[in-house]
Amino acid sequence: xxxxxxxxxxxxxxxxxxxxxxxxxxxxxxxxxxxxxxxxxxxxxxxxxxxxxxxxxxxxxxxxxxxxxxxxxxxxxxxxxxxxxxxxxxxxxxxxxxxxxxxxxxxxxxxxxxxxxxxxxxxxxxxxxxxxxxxxxxxxxxxxxxxxxxxxx
Amino acid sequence: xxxxxxxxxxxxxxxxxxxxxxxxxxxxxxxxxxxxxxxxxxxxxxxxxxxxxxxxxxxxxxxxxxxxxxxxxxxxxxxxxxxxxxxxxxxxxxxxxxxxxxxxxxxxxxxxxxxxxxxxxxxxxxxxxxxxxxxxxxxxxxxxxxxxxxxxxxxxxxxxxxxxxxxxxxxxxxxxxxxxxxxxxxxxxxxxxxxxxxxxxxxxxxxxxxxxxxxxxxxxxxxxxxxxxxxxxxxxxxxxxxxxxxxxxxxxxxxxxxxxxxxxxxxxxxxxxxxxxxxxxxxxxxxxxxxxxxxxxxxxxxxxxxxxxxxxxxxxxxxxxxxxxxxxxxxxxxxxxxxxxxxxxxxxxxxxxxxxxxxxxxxxxxxxxxxxxxxxxxxxxxxxxxxxxxxxxxxxxxxxxxxxxxxxxxxxxxxxxxxxxxxxxxxxxxxxxxxxxxxxxxxxxxxxxxxxxxxxxxxxxxxxxxxxxxxxxxxxxxxxxxxxxxxxxxxxxxxxxxxxxx
Numbered sequence: 218x219x220x221x222x223x224x225x226x227x228x229x230x231x232x233x234x235x236x237x238x239x240x241x242x243x244x245x246x247x248x249x250x251x252x253x254x255x256x257x258x259x260x261x262x263x264x265x266x267x268x269x270x271x272x273x274x275x276x277x278x279x280x281x282x283x284x285x286x287x288x289x290x291x292x293x294x295x296x297x298x299x300x301x302x303x304x305x306x307x308x309x310x311x312x313x314x315x316x317x318x319x320x321x322x323x324x325x326x327x328x329x330x331x332x333x334x335x336x337x338x339x340x341x342x343x344x345x346x347x348x349x350x351x352x353x354x355x356x357x358x359x360x361x362x363x364x365x366x367x368x369x370x
Numbered sequence: 371x372x373x374x375x376x377x378x379x380x381x382x383x384x385x386x387x388x389x390x391x392x393x394x395x396x397x398x399x400x401x402x403x404x405x406x407x408x409x410x411x412x413x414x415x416x417x418x419x420x421x422x423x424x425x426x427x428x429x430x431x432x433x434x435x436x437x438x439x440x441x442x443x444x445x446x447x448x449x450x451x452x453x454x455x456x457x458x459x460x461x462x463x464x465x466x467x468x469x470x471x472x473x474x475x476x477x478x479x480x481x482x483x484x485x486x487x488x489x490x491x492x493x494x495x496x497x498x499x500x501x502x503x504x505x506x507x508x509x510x511x512x513x514x515x516x517x518x519x520x521x522x523x524x525x526x527x528x529x530x531x532x533x534x535x536x537x538x539x540x541x542x543x544x545x546x547x548x549x550x551x552x553x554x555x556x557x558x559x560x561x562x563x564x565x566x567x568x569x570x571x572x573x574x575x576x577x578x579x580x581x582x583x584x585x586x587x588x589x590x591x592x593x594x595x596x597x598x599x600x601x602x603x604x605x606x607x608x609x610x611x612x613x614x615x616x617x618x619x620x621x622x623x624x625x626x627x628x629x630x631x632x633x634x635x636x637x638x639x640x641x642x643x644x645x646x647x648x649x650x651x652x653x654x655x656x657x658x659x660x661x662x663x664x665x666x667x668x669x670x671x672x673x674x675x676x677x678x679x680x681x682x683x684x685x686x687x688x689x690x691x692x693x694x695x696x697x698x699x700x701x702x703x704x705x706x707x708x709x710x711x712x713x714x715x716x717x718x719x720x721x722x723x724x725x726x727x728x729x730x731x732x733x734x735x736x737x738x739x740x741x742x743x744x745x746x747x748x749x750x751x752x753x754x755x756x757x758x759x760x761x762x763x764x765x766x767x768x769x770x771x772x773x774x775x776x777x778x779x780x781x782x783x784x785x786x787x788x789x790x791x792x793x794x795x796x797x798x799x800x801x802x803x804x805x806x807x808x809x810x811x812x813x814x815x816x817x818x819x820x821x822x823x824x825x826x827x828x829x830x831x832x833x834x835x836x837x838x839x840x841x842x843x844x845x846x847x848x849x850x851x852x853x854x855x856x857x858x859x860x861x862x863x864x865x866x867x868x869x870x871x872x
Contacts, residue, residue: 229802233541240548243563253832257555257562260820261548268544275537298593302769303790306586309773310786325773326766332593333762344763348770356774360421363781364774 226275233272240265301332317367318357322349376729377499383730384737389429393734396433397741400440405448405753406764411441412807413588415704416580417771419711420778427712428727432734434708438701439491439738442644442684443746446483446677447753451476459644459680462652466665466672473668477750478614482670483677484746486626490678491739493630494637494685498692498732502721505693508842509718512694514826515836519843521696521819523850527639528699529808536857538804546809549574550816557824569784576707578776578788579813580700583806585772586793589765591800614670622674625655629678636679637686639698644680644687651679685735692728693718696815700807703814 240261248256305328313321326348330341356362383389403414415437422430442459449460450467463483470479512520529539552563553573564570614622629651636647655675656665665672687698688705695716697703709716714724721728746753776785796806830836838844 225802229538229799229804232799232802236545236548247560247562248558251832252827252834253830254828255824257558257560260823261551261562264544264548264551268541268548271537271541271544275535275541278537295590295594299590302586302590302593302765303794305766305769306773306786306790309770310783310790313773313777313783313786322770322774326770329769330762330766333765334594335760336762340763341766344766348767352770352774356778360778362774362778364777 230272230274230276233268233275235272237265237268237270237272240268295332297334298332302329305329305332313364315368318364319349319353319366322352373499373503376503376725377733379725380729380731380733381737382733383428383726384432384733389432389730389734390737392425392429392433393436393738394741396436396438397440397738397745398436400437400442401444401742401745401749401753402440402756403437404441404444405756406444406759406761409441409588409764409768410445410584411438411701412580412584412704412810413768414441415701416577416584417768417775419577419580419704419708420775422708423711423779427709427714427724428730430708430712431705431727431731432738434705435731435734436738436741438684438705439487439681439742442681443484443487443742444753446487447480447750448757450479450483450673451754451757459648462648462676463673465652466667466669469666469668470670470673475668476754478618478670479668479673480750481747482614482618482622482674484743486622486629486674486678487681488739488743489626490630490633490680490682491685492736494634494682495732495735495739497634497686498689498735502689502693502728502732505689506718506721509694512718512842513840514822514829515840515843516846517694517696518819518822518826519837519846519850520694521815521822523846523853524690524696524698525808525812525815525819526850526853528811530853530857535803536860538802539808542799542804542806542809543812546812546814547816547819549579549809550813551820556817556821567784569782573817574788574813575776575779575785576704576814577779578785579792580704580810581772581776582789582792583796583810585768586789587796587800587806589768590793590797592761593765618670622670625651625671625675626678628654628658629675630682633679633682633684634686637683637698638689644683647679647683648676651675681739688732688735692716692720692731695720695818697811700810703811707814 244258244261244265247258247261249258249262250256252259305325308328309321309325312324323345327341327345330336330344331338336344353366356364357366384393399418400411400414403409403417404411415434418437419434422433425433445460446463446467449463450471453464453468467479467483470476525543526540529543530536550573552570554561554564554571561571629647632651632654633644633647636650637644652665652672652675655669655671656662659665659669659671687702691697691702691706695706695718697706706716709720714720714727772789773786776789777783779785796809800806826836827834836843837847
């Protein structure tokens with residue numbers, strides 16, 4: 218009998234194994250103790266071990282289920298879109314800390330909008346400006362959120 | 371007539387001007403967001419959860435429940451008009467709703483979907499009113515073993531009955547449970563898996579996790595793909611097209627009745643919810659039809675049945691959530707999280723300790739559904755026009771709302787990093803055909819599962835038989851084991867048989 222393992226199942230099973238092993242190693246830092254008096258490490262150790270078993274099962278049994286509506290998550294990798302979305306969010310977190318709400322919002326919207334190839338620079342700038350104005354109006358003045366508009370120095 | 375008093379209390383709470391406003395806001399915003407392709411109920415609720423912090427608990431929950439219906443119905447509009455199901459439960463509505471729309475009968479399809487949802491929801495709400503008090507009586511006798519067994523059953527059902535691979539569903543639940551461990555252990559005070567990060571002492575934030583899994587991951591999956599906007603909907607939707615044909619009314623009323631029954635039943639079961647109910651309702655309608663070939667080509671029962679099933683399941687799913695404190699699916703898990711944020715402990719005591727919240731919420735269910743109906747008949751045209759806003763302009767705004775939403779929960783940018791990491795992870799695993807919803811359910815239930823597991827075994831001095839020797843937990847455990855057996859059998863049978871059996 219030939220076991221056919223496709224690449225996707227290999228990665229899936231491997232990923233689960235990794236997370237399982239990580240959890241097991243992590244829980245060994247805590248007290249395990251007995252079933253009657255469980256320490257803080259007992260439950261995560263059990264979960265990690267179970268996840269290792271599941272990961273191994275994904276690796277060795279062929280996948281029989283047909284994906285029905287998960288199809289929209291497939292398709293060609295969109296490296297440009299992913300990079301811009303992730304970069305935009307990183308900018309929000311960093312600028313939010315060092316520069317304030319206005320620059321953070323503007324950067325997030327501008328950069329993430331450029332991830333879509335059909336957005337022109339002009340459209341992205343306009344969108345960023347619009348959302349920033351709305352953010353200041355709604356969240357700063359409207360909801361009185363504790364987030365300084367600008368941080369100096 | 372205690373029930374009648376409670377129902378009156380419920381409606382008087384729900385109909386107070388303040389709560390009515392929250393309910394209306396929830397339904398309206400939900401509808402608006404739900405129509406946008408690529409944003410489902412989970413993303414919408416997690417995005418708006420922080421806004422409800424300032425409200426009183428009853429108002430907050432009513433707004434969230436309204437959001438849920440609003441997005442659910444908005445999702446049906448997008449499914450019917452654009453053939454883009456936002457959630458799995460709407461995949462079925464596309465099958466006949468979209469052909470109807472392409473035949474110029476979008477109005478009729480939307481109308482029947484709306485009426486179907488409303489009737490389905492009403493049936494579900496009546497069941498909640500009748501059965502919740504009974505279930506609460508039973509729930510008071512539950513010990514840790516019962517709670518553990520019931521949650522185990524719910525988690526298994528949620529992970530194995532979804533579309534896609536059961537093994538992967540279980541893996542997602544396990545990861546959710548593991549993420550739930552992060553933070554301070556309540557029994558010993560030991561900080562677990564916090565990597566010395568002070569922000570992790572209280573555990574991962576539910577909102578950050580939900581927004582990452584359903585917001586950021588959705589955006590990552592849809593950018594550059596959901597380009598098509600209004601091009602598909604050229605036909606105008608006037609009030610005239612809302613009219614049904616003569617026979618259609620009769621056909622769909624039967625389908626609505628059957629769908630409501632199916633939905634009510636499946637909503638009650640932990641871990642199942644609307645998706646399964648709508649699939650089963652569709653299959654039943656197809657089987658019962660005189661001419662099954664009409665299905666897939668614009669059969670009105672194919673829209674009416676599944677929509678009613680979905681919406682009555684949505685309602686009855688609240689029964690275990692509110693009476694036992696055990697959410698059946700990811701949306702219910704978020705609702706439960708919202709309750710806990712307002713310092714209300716969900717469980718059997720909810721009904722007696724917070725009667726205004728409990729009955730007010732149930733009253734608001736009906737008010738919310740009625741509002742949805744009133745709101746939608748005149749607004750269908752507006753929603754349709756909204757569909758012409760291209761996704762490339764929507765998603766940057768969505769990202770902003772996600773970031774500001776997680777920030778506002780704790781006034782802390784740390785959660786923005788968590789959202790980003792979780793979103794990237796969620797998208798990666800969904801490309802590998804894992805479903806992210808069971809992860810969230812595992813995360814919310816995790817601490818409760820551990821607590822009850824530890825307590826049950828402490829009381830029994832480490833004897834595992836405690837889960838099998840009591841009738842309710844024993845039954846749950848047996849069903850859970852059967853479920854595993856069925857999945858294992860299917861998996862084994864699915865392997866290609868060896869050519870030579872030597």
